Amino acid sequence: MEEEQTLYMQQATTYQNSQDRTKKSGLMTGLSILGGSILAAVGGAIIYYVGTEACDRIMCIAPILMIGGGIGTVVGLIWTIINAIRPTKSIRCPQCNNEDRIYSSVKKYMCTECGTMLLLGSNKELDPQFSACAYCGLQTAVTEDHGQFLCPDCGFLRYSDGSEGDTSTQECPGCKKNVPASVIFCKYCNTILRADFSAPPVAAFGCEYDEDWKIGKSKSGHFQFARALLKSVREHLPLSEDILETQKLLDQVGQALISTEEASQDTSLREMIEKLMPEFDITYSGVIELELKQLRELPKKKKFKSDQLDTLLNEPFILARRRIEELFKESLEKGGGIGIWNEKLVTVTKDDSKSRVTNFIGLESEVQRFAAWKAALKGK
Secondary structure (H helix, E strand, C coil): CCCCCCHHHHHHHHHHHHCCCEHHHHHHHHHHHHHHHHHHHHHHHHHHHHCCHHHHHHHCCHHHHHHHHHHHHHHHHHHHHHHHHCCEEEEECCCCCCEEEEECCCCEEECCCCCCEEECCCCCCCCCEEEECCCCCCEEEECCCCCEEECCCCCCEEECCCCCCCCCEEECCCCCCEEECCCCECCCCCCECCCCCCCCCCCCCCCCCCHHHHHCCCHHHHHHHHHHHHHHHHHHHHHCCCHHHHHHHHHHHHHHHHHHHHHCCCHHHHHHHHHHHHHHHHHHHHHHHHHHHHHHHCCCCCCEECCCCHHHHHCCHHHHHHHHHHHCCCCCCCCCCCCCCCCCCCEEEEECCEEEEEECHHHHHHHHHHHHHHHHHHHC
């Protein structure tokens, strides 16, 4: 039986598959658009010429299908032709030796065989080779002509040709040692130094904390990233002015849990992850307390756009939490954590393309449970 992918790997694979990075994926997208559009146009024509007066409602959609199908056919045909003639290059993964043919313009690509992130330049003849980060030691697969990039694990500004990265420094508030200004954590004392991933340092012009940056992480890099996300949530709690912003914090908690599950695949990290669990509970407690306060202050009939409360409705972070609870079920409560997080805390009702909160009794109960747990911790 094939082992189930971690949530992180599911995200990474979905993201990779959404990019038209290979000729095969580009052609499949174009042909899918072309085929669907032709079917729509033909279906519309059949309805128009074969329909009867008794099918007036169906007849009215025939012109829409024919026009939409015609436009889609042109778009699909152009897309297919463009992807058929786009120049490609062959690259070999240094981790598993798998060879893929991708478009020449692609700069970042996840190996379809082993999941290694490949950072590429414009030279078609160069294959990526592993290069070590001067700060944290992470081995990253990169071609010599790729240019500057942020180390996926520590955030250090690196150069693919091996030249020295950003030389500006900062003093670690934990151990007082000087470390690079761009790094996420201190490698000497483990203090988190950067928790804002909205934009990289000024010196890292053209670089991003994007999905490809996340894909390039090692297991220990995921652990540090989860810690940084938790710190970010705590720092932004006092700044969250409404329920929409607080939902973003809940999403961040979910991402931290996803990276934690990925980190836990390295069994040597599990002891540190177990110690991190109460920090997750404390952070989550702060978020739901703020959520409850904001919901109590909302006008009773306050309505939002249909999808604006989807995080409260679907609680996407709960699946990631359940994975963690299953992995560490024996130690969650023993380690001082609260254990299982309850779900379905808020009832969101949708009508007429609007949504509103109609009940949050479950949230009130959960906040009270967390408050009792924190009070017990203080009493120890």
